[in-house]
Amino acid sequence: MIKATLLPPIPRFLYLLAAAKSLIAAHGPYTTHPKTTVFTRAATPSCNPPTQKDYAISFAIAKDCISSAQPDGPAKSDLQLFGLLWTTTIEAIDLLLESCHLDNESFGWGVFGLTAGYIDPDPLFSSMKSRLHEALCKFPDMENPKRGREMLVIGGAQRVDGLVKARRQVHVMGNLMMQSFRADWGRCRWWYGVAVAERWIGRVGWQGDVLLQVEDKGKKREGED
Structure with missing residues (x-):
């Protein structure tokens, strides 16, 4: 996660989103210990690829737990990543809107998607x-x-x-x-915001450029090492 914090908002968002999806695929859908807001991995992770419902549930649980004290462990680290992804999502949405690269229809449908959450x-x-x-x-x-x-x-x-x-x-x-x-x-429910930000990034065509930038930075660091 330290690596992610060094990236600009859009690359950071894509990096954290990929990490969050991988975590949900391996340990989700996330839940809580009974009658608590202690974030925890699924007792028996699903053998099937995550569905949109799995993503929505995991992010909803994370939203409910993010303000509560958590015991040390892997689940706490997972929750911190989800929280960082959410704050980055807000930054990414602001950047996308300020850039004026979104066409009117994509902007409208994105806002409508946010309203569902x-x-x-x-x-x-x-x-x-x-x-x-x-x-x-x-x-x-x-x-x-x-x-x-x-x-x-x-x-x-x-x-x-x-x-x-x-x-x-x-x-x-x-x-x-x-x-x-x-x-x-x-x-705003987290998954709705994340999904809209991801769609908007794809619409403005930043995704490929951003990934190339991340790869280039990684290669430069390797060269420096």
Whole structure:
């Protein structure tokens, strides 16, 4: 983990995410000792590859346990890695949004994905979520036969006007909802944030470049040694 802390946010995120997925594959899904918030590895790890549910459960347990004192041992080290991944996730999301490299639709669907992990939404938040989804569904999706046909039968001028309004709505609702997340990231379930950050990194095309940067740094260190 010391190596990870020396990396910039995006490489650090990818490094820690790969490590967390490996831990869940080997020791998950994680749980707690009965009636405690003591983080522990599965008594009998699954023989099958981790599912999205396994990831979500493990990160949810980690979120519940991160503020509690933990006995020394491998599980405590695992929890510290999950915690570092979460703080890095927030840094990565901020960096991605500030870079302005995300297209409007990817930004909107990412924010909508985050909303699925928002804890105890109030009526205003739920209303903004509905308006965001309504706007996103107005974007053409030629992989969806029904939506593709619907877009083709709409006149050119009407279609363009609808897309302009949809983009504006996504921009406004998405940014308002991101303000809610940034005001209190504690209300976001960890796996949803991690999954969105991973998807956004892939969308902006940073993943390959980042991995090359990590490899180059590793080679330089080996040369120095």
